[in-house]
Amino acid sequence: MTSRFSSSSSSRMRPLAAAMLCGAVLLGALSSAHAAVNPPIYMTHGVEYMSGGIGSDEAQLMETVSPRWPATFEFAVKDHKGSADFAAGVHITVRDSSGTKLLDNVVSGGPFMVARLEPGTYEVEARIGSQTLKQSLTVPTGASAKAIFEWPAGTDMASAGTRTVQ
Template identity: 35%
Template sequence: MTSKTTGKLAATLIVAAMTTATAGGAWAQQASGTTGGTSTDSSSAGNTNGGGLPQIEQQGDVSYTSGGVGLDESRALLREQAHWPLSLRFTGPTADYLSGVHVRIVGGKGGEVLSTESMGPYMLVKLPPGSYTVYAKYKDQEKKQAVTVAGPGKAKAAFHWNIQ
């Protein structure tokens, strides 16, 4: 076979595959009864906030959100950091992003104000101004950092583990 024939054959196969994929997608929409929709929906699954920001949770007087596994969520959380008093980041070996980090935040007087699990590498927390200790536990390794919350976008803490 000549390279010209091979090139034509490859192009024909690509066009056939694309046509089949497009037709299959249209068939799937018809079969499910779903038509229309937009590609500009930037909400996350189960989220009413829009803009790709994960669902905001509430625990006592503290609001928080976490995620960032997908690119849209990561961008939304990074964009929103400036509006939240505390932002946390969790990474592993070779700067891998981590989820499933257990987070506890204790106030200056020793009272726990938040205990939850991170759904991704980023967590944003709304806390009143003050001094706090953030405990972050990944697998069996717990780390802690003192933070002073002074207003939106001011306090940041990054936690890094060398375990997988």
């Protein structure tokens, strides 16, 4: 039995195959690097949530996806000049109208957190160090709601990360 391809044509195919393999490896590496920007989605007590916003790419992602989630929380600490620093490492607790904890002491991975809360009214606590802020949040049917937590200048940031708001 004779081969339809001569040895010279198979030797010409080797560089093409090697280039295709290198391209596939490079594409896989770039895809992995892009996926690292997306924060993971977690679930606790049946509620999905995602937190992030460290770095401009991740902050942009969180701002883009925020309207698609029923609840959004933002965290910042005012500085002495009147502007604010984004805060991470914030401890979040969300209770429904009957007082049941849906998110219990969840720690934010950045200045933004989104959660898939059912329509209803919730009590949200956000804590940095020993300072806790509380807000009521009403999630309407078919729309999203946002709560912004802003601590006063001088808040102890020892247990939370910060990033300057520009």
